[in-house]
Amino acid sequence: MEVYLAPMQGLTDWIFRESFYEHIGQFDKAFAPFIRVQNGDFYHPSQCNDILPEHNTFQKPVPQFLGNDGASFQHFEELCQKHDYTEANINLGCPFIKVTGKGMGAGMLPHPDKVAGLLETIFATTKLKVSVKCRLGLEHATEFEPLISVFNDYPIEEMILHPRVGKQMYKGEVDQEAFARYAPKLKHPICYNGDIATLADIDKIQSLVPGISRIMIGRGILQNPFLLAEIRNQELSKAEKSSMLRNFHISLIERCKEKYSGDLNILRRLEEMWSYHAEGFEDGRKIFKQVKKCNTLAKYEVVLFKAISELI
Numbered sequence: 001m002e003v004y005l006a007p008m009q010g011l012t013d014w015i016f017r018e019s020f021y022e023h024i025g026q027f028d029k030a031f032a033p034f035i036r037v038q039n040g041d042f043y044h045p046s047q048c049n050d051i052l053p054e055h056n057t058f059q060k061p062v063p064q065f066l067g068n069d070g071a072s073f074q075h076f077e078e079l080c081q082k083h084d085y086t087e088a089n090i091n092l093g094c095p096f097i098k099v100t101g102k103g104m105g106a107g108m109l110p111h112p113d114k115v116a117g118l119l120e121t122i123f124a125t126t127k128l129k130v131s132v133k134c135r136l137g138l139e140h141a142t143e144f145e146p147l148i149s150v151f152n153d154y155p156i157e158e159m160i161l162h163p164r165v166g167k168q169m170y171k172g173e174v175d176q177e178a179f180a181r182y183a184p185k186l187k188h189p190i191c192y193n194g195d196i197a198t199l200a201d202i203d204k205i206q207s208l209v210p211g212i213s214r215i216m217i218g219r220g221i222l223q224n225p226f227l228l229a230e231i232r233n234q235e236l237s238k239a240e241k242s243s244m245l246r247n248f249h250i251s252l253i254e255r256c257k258e259k260y261s262g263d264l265n266i267l268r269r270l271e272e273m274w275s276y277h278a279e280g281f282e283d284g285r286k287i288f289k290q291v292k293k294c295n296t297l298a299k300y301e302v303v304l305f306k307a308i309s310e311l312i
Helices: 014-023 045-051 070-082 112-125 141-152 176-185 199-208 219-223 227-231 238-259 263-280 284-293 297-311
Strands: 002-005 035-038 064-066 087-092 129-137 159-165 190-193 214-217
Touching: 002 190, 014 045, 014 238, 035 045, 035 070, 045 070, 064 070, 070 087, 070 112, 087 112, 112 141, 129 141, 129 176, 141 159, 141 176, 159 176, 176 190, 176 199, 199 227, 214 219, 219 227, 219 263, 238 263, 238 297, 263 284, 263 297, 284 297
Parallel strands: 002 214, 035 064, 064 087, 087 129, 129 159, 159 190, 190 214
Antiparallel strands: none
């Protein structure tokens, strides 16, 4: 089973990845949060910093493109080649209205002709291996049906399919039946993404689609950082888990100091992670409330280390 780290904007960036790789483990692949490109230029140039070589010393991620035209992808590819990347991913799944409203991310899925036009332009010249991460549609899962023949027309490295539609955001149930129905019709290697938090979740996917050997996990790793080890049948003692988790959090804080100025900016970043991370603690709701009340790193560290000591 190959395990990928999902691209989560503001969460699984280089700060998280480097800290995780150093103290907990490496994924088979990690996908960087999207770099948005519009009209041939970077929408937020700071997003490019996530793939800088100096920020990816343990394992290079797969850069992700968010855009809807060939000129923008070419600009993105130049960035990738500048930093010696050989693979890239196209985001056709972002559900946020500020993205879909511009005809990007999941906003492209109701328009197979536009998806085909983008892929045609990209594959006509690209020197990168290109994968696609997408949802079933924007409004309805049936929007995926006409896209199958479009995707099958191109030498896509792999398809990463999240079986929700854009309007769901990250709420409601994943449509695993639709995934099981559509995945075999795609000629590319398929990776499943969506609501994997336990080994039982993986077993269920494999029972529906026995050939699935690639999974992508995002929120499940934030909730349980040791899920990767569980998937790989790695046995860790309580003492090992405590040490790994403690060192992981220390590294997070130190790397946050490299990017953010002032305790409050760092704490806002860490608080967002804790909105998921707290679910892995018995008193997670209480811990999360305490984290949100912290106004200095010193106070946060008291809460953090107490929670870790009581977790194992």
